[in-house]
Amino acid sequence: MVQAPSLAGPNEGYMPGFGNDFETEALPGALPQGMNSPQKCDYGLYGEQLSGTAFTADPPERTWCYRIRPSVKHSHRYTKIDLPLWTSAPCVDPDVISLGQYRWDPVAHSDGGQTWLTGMRTMTTAGDVNTQVGMASHVYLVTESMVDDYFFSADSELLVVPQEGRLRFATELGIIDLEPQEIAIIPRGLVYRVEVLDGPCRGFVCENYGQKFELPGRGPIGANCMANPRDFKAPVAAFEDREVPSTVTVKWCGQFHRTDIGQSPLDVVAWHGNYAPVKYDLKTYCPVGAILFDHPDPSIFTVLTAPSGVPGTANIDFVLFRDRWMVAENTFRPPWYHKNIMSELMGNIYGQYDAKPQGFVPGGMSLHNMMLPHGPDKNAFEGASNSNLGPEKLENTMSFMFETRFPQHLTAFAANDAPLQDDYIDCWADIEKKFDGTPGLK
Numbered sequence: 001m002v003q004a005p006s007l008a009g010p011n012e013g014y015m016p017g018f019g020n021d022f023e024t025e026a027l028p029g030a031l032p033q034g035m036n037s038p039q040k041c042d043y044g045l046y047g048e049q050l051s052g053t054a055f056t057a058d059p060p061e062r063t064w065c066y067r068i069r070p071s072v073k074h075s076h077r078y079t080k081i082d083l084p085l086w087t088s089a090p091c092v093d094p095d096v097i098s099l100g101q102y103r104w105d106p107v108a109h110s111d112g113g114q115t116w117l118t119g120m121r122t123m124t125t126a127g128d129v130n131t132q133v134g135m136a137s138h139v140y141l142v143t144e145s146m147v148d149d150y151f152f153s154a155d156s157e158l159l160v161v162p163q164e165g166r167l168r169f170a171t172e173l174g175i176i177d178l179e180p181q182e183i184a185i186i187p188r189g190l191v192y193r194v195e196v197l198d199g200p201c202r203g204f205v206c207e208n209y210g211q212k213f214e215l216p217g218r219g220p221i222g223a224n225c226m227a228n229p230r231d232f233k234a235p236v237a238a239f240e241d242r243e244v245p246s247t248v249t250v251k252w253c254g255q256f257h258r259t260d261i262g263q264s265p266l267d268v269v270a271w272h273g274n275y276a277p278v279k280y281d282l283k284t285y286c287p288v289g290a291i292l293f294d295h296p297d298p299s300i301f302t303v304l305t306a307p308s309g310v311p312g313t314a315n316i317d318f319v320l321f322r323d324r325w326m327v328a329e330n331t332f333r334p335p336w337y338h339k340n341i342m343s344e345l346m347g348n349i350y351g352q353y354d355a356k357p358q359g360f361v362p363g364g365m366s367l368h369n370m371m372l373p374h375g376p377d378k379n380a381f382e383g384a385s386n387s388n389l390g391p392e393k394l395e396n397t398m399s400f401m402f403e404t405r406f407p408q409h410l411t412a413f414a415a416n417d418a419p420l421q422d423d424y425i426d427c428w429a430d431i432e433k434k435f436d437g438t439p440g441l442k
Helices: 378-386 412-417 424-428
Strands: 014-016 022-025 046-051 062-067 079-081 101-104 120-128 133-142 149-153 157-171 174-178 182-186 192-208 232-235 246-252 255-261 268-273 278-281 302-307 314-326 343-351 365-368 392-404
Touching: 101 424, 120 343, 120 365, 120 412, 133 157, 133 314, 133 392, 157 343, 174 182, 174 232, 174 278, 192 314, 192 392
Parallel strands: 149 246
Antiparallel strands: 014 232, 022 268, 046 062, 062 268, 079 255, 101 365, 120 133, 133 192, 149 192, 157 174, 157 182, 157 192, 182 278, 232 278, 246 255, 302 314, 314 392, 343 365, 343 392
């Protein structure tokens, strides 16, 4: 791709900010000034708007693109194709029991090359893609780059969480390189291809059917800590002017269709707006917590939230558990035993999770569906109940949670083909009764 001159300093190749109104051009003067739709654009470009919300939304999310060809030249007659392991909600398999506490080992790479499309494996679905509520969770297994093949989802934005390997997302609006301990958000409707920089690549994807991800309100926490807007990076303009036979695959209402075109669709020379892909370094997330006693809700670890129509109850929360200090006095420090209205799908990026020191390995996942009890295993409980409670730093740990207000239904792949730990439910079997009717701690 032809890229604009790199930005100086640590933001080289990217522009900082979340939800900012960016402007960037790969050729000087390609971006109109003072108006969006001049009678004639410079360089013979076409002006086109990509809208991520309704025009009347407050605020509207849209980006003006100045491109070599309008997008209608990148769309022709479509043929339906089958990607059977990428599933959309509603998907309730009558032969699969989603009620339960589940955990999986890492999904292994299969023989043969897998691209971003063929390597996607859906684990759970929730809500309804047709009514634009809910989500799906996936594991991606990518060993081969997409070559003259492109993709966009009309259904959803994608939150990508790498666990191994490095990927490049070559998008209409620029290039995002992504590695473990980073995340990326790929907006709905944005065309891109995925290349392998260092493989094999494995990671997790949250497919958001509902309102876009945004930064959570901090409430009494105030203006600082958690995820800061300046740490999100949007790409600078880049473009391709290549006339080669290409394909574009579209995900639309849970189905996949492909069209053949005669050129690369990544031909945006300049753009401005607030609807763009971003990446974020999870190591810049600044956790907050209790500094005297008790264990706060995991809501304080929310990196991004996708609102629902119910105030305070998210369509999706993306929650991060990273290195942090534990200092609370006279307190059971790991996550307490609980059941709640939200369904929790967790993934381990690296290291050891404090509530499950055994069995929850990097690349693994767990699911605790709505109103099903869960919490520490016996070893975690005994260790936390009997430690000396001096200041302790949790290190070598990074796990996350896709949390939704909807029940998450297992796919047939998750139930039958993914490496399910059949004995996971037994991790609580040896928890002992300690009550004997007499006062005092036991």
